[in-house]
Amino acid sequence: MNLFILVWNYLKARPLNTVLNIVLLSLGIAVITILLLFNNQLQQKISENARGIDLVVGAKGSPLQLILCNIFHIDFPTGNIKLSEAEKVARNRLVKKAIPMALGDSYNGYRIIGTTQAYPAIYGAEIAQGEWWQKNMEVTIGANVADVLQLKLGDGFTSQHGLTQDGHAHDEQKFVVKGILKRSNSVLDNLILTNVESIWLVHEVHHETDGQHEEEKHEAHGEADHDHAHDADFKPSSLIPSVAAGDSIKEITSLLVQYRSPMGAIQMPRWVNGQSSLQAASPAFETARLFSILGVGVDILKGFAYVLIFISALSIFIALYNSLKERKYDLAIMRSMGAARSTLVVTILMEGSVLTLMGSAIGLLFGHGVLQVMSVFVEETQKAGISGIVFYPEEWIILVGSLLLGLLCAIIPAVQAYRTDISKVLAGNG
Amino acid sequence: MNPANPAPAIEVRNLLYSYTTDKVLRFPDLHVNKGGQCLLLGESGSGKTTLLHLIGGLLKPGQGMIRIGDTDITKLSEHKLDHFRGQHIGFVFQKNHLITALTVKKNLLMAPFLAGVSHDEARVQTVLQELGLAEKANADVRQLSHGQAQRVAIARAVLNKPDVILADEPTSALDDKNCDRVIELLLSVAKQNQSTLLIATHDQRLKSKIAQQIIL
Structure with missing residues (x-):
């Protein structure tokens, strides 16, 4: 007792x-x-997903949408920006690193992101199987994508236009899985990564524009011999080397920016927003705003x-x-x-x-x-x-x-x- | 010590108790031998219950001495008195006051637990057997008959083998047959456990059972 x-x-x-x-x-x-x-x-x-990204530059629209779309990959893009304008931003002396992002396609609800390998590097991503994408139409996929969609190395798939599952299929071009990432508990787990050119390719083939031929020519050139010097008049873009600098047709969705110094936080947003077609959004500021909205x-x-x-x-x-x-x-x-x-x-x-x-x-x-x-x-x-x-x-x-x-x-x-x-x-x- | 005059188990001298400043109760001196039995007789309101509570340490007297064995309990602090009561005194009340949330056995086990003595499974079985409650050990106390409940209350009072058993009107609500049974039971368990028995009652039927009587 x-x-x-x-x-x-x-x-x-x-x-x-x-x-x-x-x-x-x-x-x-x-x-x-x-x-x-x-x-x-x-x-x-x-905060983990926004780590290492100081500013997102994209088309005008809602700054919160820009952040949600380009960092957390949950909202839709605000629109496209010209590659030439993005290059201008990237050239700013306050910018340490600028990473291009091209969105617009998905596969079974998982987004396909056209970018450079600097993007997964922000999150310290490592390869679990296979390797990083090298050529056009090669993809490296996140751990969740591989698990849920049962994708293995060498598997091929065609993307859907848009970020939802009901978009029409881009059947003409097949993506091939080259690598699978280790789980990083970041947005990368749910993304399919490829180069920017592949995103252009699936869209341009569909629209049969003139740009396609030009693109394929450049690509063929690049593939034939990477180390070979380009034509004398060809100056590669600082963001996407297969494209000529100052290209007036190519577009991307956004540019992720890392500042060189804290000075960037003061000057960059004002400078970018001062340009007619561009908008800059700070992840820190926008997520704080999001939380104050959710907070109610x-x-x-x-x-x-x-x-x-x-x-x-x-x-x-x-x-x-x-x-x-x-x-x-x-x-x-x-x-x-x-x-x-x-x-x-x-x-x-x-x-x-x-x-x-x-x-x-x-x-x-x-x-x-x-x-x-x-x-x-x-x-x-x-x-x-x-x-x-x-x-x-x-x-x-x-x-x-x-x-x-x-x-x-x-x-x-x-x-x-x-x-x-x-x-x-x-x-x-x- | 004189063998003709054995050591008292209960001794009360010059006891005064006041409910309010102008109403003072004066009690006659009392002396019950070890192992003896005594009746406290008197009408309702005569102070029987008050005296019983004073002897049991439930009330503090205004003046006087109360000895249980060798201890003058009027000198004890409240905490020591609680402890003393648990170890040396067993109470049987007119209403049984069992804890309804507990089974028969757990009701009994409360006695050693609250008195701070270790509980002895064999002792519990023995007491239950003595009182004819062996098969009721795990019964819900709400399902017991009045007689059974009273036996549980008596079992609880004797479980710690107290020096003194104080019973307050244990029989007044009972018919003659049950009255006889309860008083016989009290006398026999008191004897078995070598406890001194003091019963406060106005029940005239008990007069023939116990020789030593004090009238208030």
Whole structure:
């Protein structure tokens, strides 16, 4: 026999009341836990994915859209920019690194990104199997893409136009898987990487423009002998060497920029935005803005969770307070059997805290469980790399907080137990 | 020590208790031998229960001395008194006051636990057997008959082999047959456990059972 067994039996003796209190509290705690896990992981993913990219330069439109599309690969492009204008930006002395991005095609919902190998290098990506893409129409794919679409080295596929699965197929050209990346827990896991020329190729073949022939000529030239000197009048573009510098036709979606010095953060955005057709967006600024927009919804959910927790605390207090009336004989009998006043106080405090600890433990488990189920069954959560099996130190605060809440609910009933006049109660007039 | 005058188990001298400043209860001196039995008789309101609670340390007297064995319990601090009560005194009340959330056995086990003595499984079985409750060990106390519940309360009071058993109106709600059974039971368990028995009652039926009587 010990006090825990006693408390446990008291809780078992009122099963409906106990279950109600635990369910109320655990729902509140579960909502808090889900918000905590989701928010923390999202922020972590966002800062990891935006790491190393100081500025995104693209077509005019929503700056948030520009960031979402070109860094997180979840929104649609704002439009295209001329390669020649992108080169101008890249030549700026404040720019340390400029990476071209060409979007527009996808395969079964996974985006195909035309870029250079500097792009995966930002994330420190490594090859798991095969090698990096070299020639046109070769791709290196992210770990999730390989897993979900069951793609192996040497497999071929045709892309769909657009970033959704219902775009029309670009059947004329087949991409070939050359390499598979190691999992990096970044956006790369969900991307299909190739060179910019391949993106132009699938679109130009389709549209049968003049540019195609020019493109193929350049390409053939390049493939024939890479080290061979180009024609005397051919000055390669600094961004895409197979194209002549200052090309007036070619377009890309955006340019990811790394500054040479902090000075860039002050001067570059203003300078780029001053040019008629370009827009610059800072990932840091835009993601902060995104979070402040999301924050309203998060705050409402949080408020709801706190209301649930408050109601459960009130309910626990009322349950303890009422049960004390029925239990004053029990308390007096316990005193007659040698229990000190402090033992009664500890019993009541324990009852409150066992309830809230159980509620919060179940709530934490439930929160993790819901998120884990979501990460398995909801594709978007999966793509965002959010998991339920991640633990944060804040969860200790939830546990300790709920313990304190239980003690708080039990304090007034415990004081009453302390003050019980045993003689009066046992004489039947207490 | 004089063998003709054995050591008292309960001794009360010059005891005063005041509910309020103007209402003072004065109790006669009391002396019960070790292993003896004594009836406290008196009408309702005469202070029987108060005296019993004073002797059991549930109330603090205004003045006077109460000795249980060698200990003057009026000199003990509240915490020491709680401990003393758990180890040396067993209570039987008119209402049984079992803890309804616990089974019969767990109700019994509360006694050694709260008294701070180690519990002895064999002792629990023995007491349950003595009181005819062996097959009720894991029963829900709410399902017991009145008589069974009273036997559980008696079992709980004697489990720690207390020096003194204090019973407050143990028979007043019972018919003659059950009254006889309960008093016989109390006398026999007190004897088996070598406990001194003090019963406060206004039940005249008990007069013939116990020789030493004090009238308040």
